Amino acid sequence: MTNDRASGTDRRGFLRTAALLGAAVPLAAAGCSTTDPKAEREGGGTLKRARQDGKITVGFANESPYGYTDKDGRLTGEAPELARVICKELGIGKMDGVSVDFGGLIGGLKAKRFDVIAAGMFVTPERCGEVAFADPEYVAKTAFMVPKGNPKGVHKFEDAARQKLKVGVLTGAVEGDYATRLGVSKGNLKTFPDQPSAFEGLKAGRIDCIALTRISLADLLAKHRGSAFEVTDAFVPVIGGKEQFGAGAFAFRKADTDLVQAFNGKIAELKKSNRLLPVIRPFGFTEAELPGPNDTAARFCKG
Numbered sequence: 001m002t003n004d005r006a007s008g009t010d011r012r013g014f015l016r017t018a019a020l021l022g023a024a025v026p027l028a029a030a031g032c033s034t035t036d037p038k039a040e041r042e043g044g045g046t047l048k049r050a051r052q053d054g055k056i057t058v059g060f061a062n063e064s065p066y067g068y069t070d071k072d073g074r075l076t077g078e079a080p081e082l083a084r085v086i087c088k089e090l091g092i093g094k095m096d097g098v099s100v101d102f103g104g105l106i107g108g109l110k111a112k113r114f115d116v117i118a119a120g121m122f123v124t125p126e127r128c129g130e131v132a133f134a135d136p137e138y139v140a141k142t143a144f145m146v147p148k149g150n151p152k153g154v155h156k157f158e159d160a161a162r163q164k165l166k167v168g169v170l171t172g173a174v175e176g177d178y179a180t181r182l183g184v185s186k187g188n189l190k191t192f193p194d195q196p197s198a199f200e201g202l203k204a205g206r207i208d209c210i211a212l213t214r215i216s217l218a219d220l221l222a223k224h225r226g227s228a229f230e231v232t233d234a235f236v237p238v239i240g241g242k243e244q245f246g247a248g249a250f251a252f253r254k255a256d257t258d259l260v261q262a263f264n265g266k267i268a269e270l271k272k273s274n275r276l277l278p279v280i281r282p283f284g285f286t287e288a289e290l291p292g293p294n295d296t297a298a299r300f301c302k303g
């Protein structure tokens with residue numbers, strides 16, 4: 001992989017490359033934190049290395065508008081663009097991207113294929129056992145893509161479960177968990193590696209609906225204007241009496257505590273100076289999705 005390309009392997013196994021990400025800027029050596037040798041042994045030290053190299057690698061799931069390559073092959077989306085702003089301010093001028101299925105993000109991070117997950121991944125208690133999350137950059141709701149007119153009246157997972165409908169989700173995404181916990185049988189849950197294949201499944205009638213964030217489905221629908229589908233109103237699944245808001249955040253290896261802190265510092269600054277929304281607004285995010293003061297990673301790790 002070159003320094004300024006995003007690369008990955010698509011689901012057919014073809015290597016895909018994509019031009020990247022912002023011009024190099026001089027290293028901001030001042031204020032760099034040093035990493036202790038123990039942290040490096042345990043897989044930390046990424047912030048120091050990234051500052052020295054002037055480069056960091058992010059993992060993304062090619063889910064638009066969270067993290068994807070555009071028609072020119074450039075890595076973009078809510079999370080990569082925000083990461084680009086933060087990294088530049090941290091003195092890391094270049095960002096490479098590696099594309100994997102959503103379900104491969106945590107494994108890829110741990111295997112050091114990349115240093116940060118920049119895919120709008122939700123903070124959940126299970127995932128907090130595996131990775132360290134920064135504080136959320138947005139909080140989003142869920143929706144379904146269904147045939148126009150929503151003939152089966154699917155507004156929440158319980159509606160799909162009751163009617164034994166087939167629900168399409170992305171591999172490794174939270175919606176699969178929501179669905180099964182709210183009564184959809186494993187046999188009626190169909191996983192897809194990406195949005196286009198889920199859409200094909202819906203079109204072919206292999207599934208009755210797709211469950212994802214409303215933002216993701218609105219983006220998918222916009223790519224298929226005039227199609228026979230619609231996106232339902234956004235809702236918040238409730239499991240065991242608890243509302244499941246989707247708090248999206250960058251994720252890091254647990255040993256990279258200094259990198260998490262550095263990102264958190266910059267996210268706090270961006271929020272305080274009202275600079276967060278302008279970065280993510282072009283991707284369909286509004287004030288309604290901005291995290292509140294209590295929407296911390298620690299809060300969502302608790303569930």
Ligand SMILES: CC1=N[C@H](C(=O)O)[C@@H](O)CN1
Nearest residue numbers: 066120121122173174213
């Ligand atoms: C950006 C995103 N977040 C959810 C998740 O973290 O599982 C899923 O909706 C998949 N996509």
